[in-house]
Amino acid sequence: MSGVSTAAYLARRAAQKERVRILYRRALKDTLNWAVHRHLFYQDACDLREKFEANKHVEDLDTIDKMIAEGEATYNKWRHPDPYIVPWAPGGSKFTRNPVPPAGIDIVYDYGREDNN
DSSP states (O other): OOOHHHHHHHHHHHHHHHHEEEEEEEHHHHHHOOOOHHHHHHHHHHHHHHHHHHHTTTTOOOHHHHHHHHHHHHHHSSSSSOOOOTTTTTTTTTTSOOOOOTTOOOOTTTTOOOOOO
């Protein structure tokens, strides 16, 4: 292999590893949305890990790309329709419940104790 093709191969492998890592993390987090109890989540997480580990030995770049595309399609098909969102995160039920007052509005902290001159 020449230096250019080796660099291209390594860059493509690095991109594939990153896509697989992102897909695994998204699928694992989405598994939490489907599992009602932790003991159910642990079994589902173990099954998911086995699916990823089963294809760990594949070396052909085109086959890996196809497998990643199939995995992403499967993930998108089985995504939870109403995922859990932490209440104080964007999209959560408490996000911006008590927003910062707009500029120009002063808060009087000594209400009722003002000097009445």
